[in-house]
Amino acid sequence: xxxxxxxxxxxLLLIATITACSNNEIVTKEFPYERTPEEPKxxxxxxxxxxxxxxxxxxxxxxxxxxxxxxxxxSEEVGNExxxxxxxxDGGLGKGSSMVGVATQFPQYRPREGVMFTLSDRINGCMVxxxxxxxxxxxxxxxxxxxxxxTYISEGIDYDADLPWRMQNNMEKIPEPDIARGEELYSEKxxxxxxxxxxxxxxxxSGPALWGKNSFNDGAGMTRLSKMSxxxxxxxxxxxxxxxxxxxxxxxxxxxxxxxxxIWEGHENDWxxxxxxxxxxxxxxxxxxxxxxxxxxxxxxxxxxx
Numbered sequence: 062x063x064x065x066x067x068x069x070x071x072x073l074l075l076i077a078t079i080t081a082c083s084n085n086e087i088v089t090k091e092f093p094y095e096r097t098p099e100e101p102k103x104x105x106x107x108x109x110x111x112x113x114x115x116x117x118x119x120x121x122x123x124x125x126x127x128x129x130x131x132x133x134x135x136s137e138e139v140g141n142e143x144x145x146x147x148x149x150x151d152g153g154l155g156k157g158s159s160m161v162g163v164a165t166q167f168p169q170y171r172p173r174e175g176v177m178f179t180l181s182d183r184i185n186g187c188m189v190x191x192x193x194x195x196x197x198x199x200x201x202x203x204x205x206x207x208x209x210x211x212t213y214i215s216e217g218i219d220y221d222a223d224l225p226w227r228m229q230n231n232m233e234k235i236p237e238p239d240i241a242r243g244e245e246l247y248s249e250k251x252x253x254x255x256x257x258x259x260x261x262x263x264x265x266x267s268g269p270a271l272w273g274k275n276s277f278n279d280g281a282g283m284t285r286l287s288k289m290s291x292x293x294x295x296x297x298x299x300x301x302x303x304x305x306x307x308x309x310x311x312x313x314x315x316x317x318x319x320x321x322x323x324i325w326e327g328h329e330n331d332w333x334x335x336x337x338x339x340x341x342x343x344x345x346x347x348x349x350x351x352x353x354x355x356x357x358x359x360x361x362x363x364x365x366x367x
Contacts, residue, residue, distance in 0.1 A: 106213065
């Protein structure tokens with residue numbers, strides 16, 4: 062009996078050893094090819110195709126309305142006259158500053174805030190900066206609707222996918238701006254037809270306010286010279302097919318950002334772990350720019366004029 066037990070024990074040990082070696086081969090064996098993720102297609106679903114019997118449809122439709130009419134639907138929470146569609150045209154479906162696939166990018170670490178953000182956090186970040194307003198209650202139908210809408214237009218895109226159409230509104234190398242030339246361009250390019258001569262705008266989506274009390278505050282991403290220059294270069298003037306040059310975009314951006322706007326009270330808390338960009342146009346810089354005293358080379362990616 063003892064001999065049989067010893068034989069059985071040795072047999073089990075041999076099987077375990079063979080299995081371990083076999084598993085180790087599988088683990089260490091190299092794949093004969095590289096697996097490359099398929100590039101996502103830009104094919105967002107239409108809200109016209111929503112199932113009226115689906116309980117989520119009501120939230121998605123509400124989110125679409127809030128996105129396009131933020132300043133009126135959330136008039137108590139929005140502090141200016143902007144909507145999400147002021148920057149993200151066509152309900153976020155326009156490629157100029159698209160929101161398609163954005164739901165797949167969260168949760169996401171945000172160096173500006175120094176914490177992980179959910180999609181709801183990111184929406185509320187825009188509420189207090191771009192909208193110069195207040196955060197939405199996490200249990201509110203409006204916030205839930207916004208999340209539902211952005212998730213819906215991101216259908217068919219894998220989590221954390223590389224979106225080639227995202228984060229394109231940025232100018233890596235900015236020609237040293239000429240604010241006087243920017244003022245001339247504002248008239249020459251007929252910017253006032255949509256945004257008014259005094260920059261106060263003609264409507265949240267028809268021509269949002271570029272400066273003044275009804276525009277974004279100076280904690281918003283658009284107060285960075287690289288972001289404003291890149292956005293203008295890629296999207297303005299709309300519809301005529303004639304893009305601005307890098308110099309024209311930089312001049313216009315500097316002119317727009319030289320004007321007063323609501324002040325963000327949390328600048329000292331931004332980028333708590335370092336890495337603060339050098340191109341944020343704050344109140345002090347706005348005053349220096351208007352006086353002709355600002356040294357544009359303080360901004361690292363500005364290319365000095367010859």
